[in-house]
Amino acid sequence: MERGATSSAETWDAFFSDFYLRAYAHDEHENAEAQALSAARLSGCPAGGDLLDVPCGFGRHSVPLARAGYRVVGVDRSESLVAEARRRAGGARWPKLSRADYRELPFPDASFDAAINLFTSLGYLGDQEDTRALAEIGRVLRPGARLVIEVMHRDLLVREYRDQDWRLVGEGRLLLEQRTFDAASGVAQVTQTLIEGNGTRDSRSYSIRVYTATELVAMLAAAGFADAKCYGDLEGAAFTTATRLVIAASR
Numbered sequence: 001m002e003r004g005a006t007s008s009a010e011t012w013d014a015f016f017s018d019f020y021l022r023a024y025a026h027d028e029h030e031n032a033e034a035q036a037l038s039a040a041r042l043s044g045c046p047a048g049g050d051l052l053d054v055p056c057g058f059g060r061h062s063v064p065l066a067r068a069g070y071r072v073v074g075v076d077r078s079e080s081l082v083a084e085a086r087r088r089a090g091g092a093r094w095p096k097l098s099r100a101d102y103r104e105l106p107f108p109d110a111s112f113d114a115a116i117n118l119f120t121s122l123g124y125l126g127d128q129e130d131t132r133a134l135a136e137i138g139r140v141l142r143p144g145a146r147l148v149i150e151v152m153h154r155d156l157l158v159r160e161y162r163d164q165d166w167r168l169v170g171e172g173r174l175l176l177e178q179r180t181f182d183a184a185s186g187v188a189q190v191t192q193t194l195i196e197g198n199g200t201r202d203s204r205s206y207s208i209r210v211y212t213a214t215e216l217v218a219m220l221a222a223a224g225f226a227d228a229k230c231y232g233d234l235e236g237a238a239f240t241t242a243t244r245l246v247i248a249a250s251r
């Protein structure tokens with residue numbers, strides 16, 4: 001693969017699959033619910049308003065937000081993750097869940113009061129296509145509606161950089177992560193290996209663009225958003241090189 005390029009859509013599809021569910025869908029419901037409610041508050045979505053969760057993954061934010069009364073629509077490109085989100089929604093009227101690429105959302109202009117994009121859900125496609133995705137999210141927002149983004153960013157990655165670490169991800173399963181970072185392009189290459197309790201191993205590799213706050217704010221402006229504000233968490237803490245990055249920007 002070309003150094004400094006992000007992965008192809010096929011590589012991402014192979015990662016956001018049953019592999020991702022095994023690595024990330026273990027027990028963390030309360031934390032996800034708290035994050036979801038904070039993100040919705042920061043987005044300024046009115047109570048009971050139309051809220052887009054994009055991408056929604058396996059529904060860990062969409063489901064509690066719908067229970068809290070928002071009319072949530074979750075969109076994701078991954079068939080297996082949307083299937084898991086549907087299973088978690090358990091046939092309730094909300095959230096509505098659809099499978100789509102966030103560069104081509106299946107909704108009319110100005111459909112939503114707010115949108116959330118959580119847990120580093122940008123960087124997969126590179127600057128140009130990520131800007132296109134942001135513009136498409138902007139298209140489906142009502143005038144003045146806010147988008148809340150929550151991501152890893154380059155300053156934090158460099159500050160905490162380790163070329164490898166591992167963690168337990170439930171049911172005796174180990175997730176090993178090995179990284180390289182190309183400072184010129186801002187692209188991290190990551191190999192994740194899942195090691196099951198019985199010793200079976202399965203690996204996926206990907207290359208992701210890790211933006212600075214400055215870059216993401218400029219991309220939001222290019223995508224038609226205004227008034228971008230940076231925070232260090234979804235509660236509105238101060239943004240520094242030691243925090244994650246949350247940006248709220250208006251359509």
Ligand SMILES: C[S@@+](CC[C@H](N)C(=O)[O-])C[C@H]1O[C@@H](n2cnc3c(N)ncnc32)[C@H](O)[C@@H]1O
Nearest residue numbers: 016055056057076077078100101102118119121
């Ligand atoms: C790190 S996950 C986060 C999902 C969710 N926001 C959460 O916090 O659980 C990123 C998600 O982006 C989705 N995704 C990747 N590329 C996409 C695209 N081009 N269009 C829509 N969704 C995409 C993946 O399928 C995956 O569910």
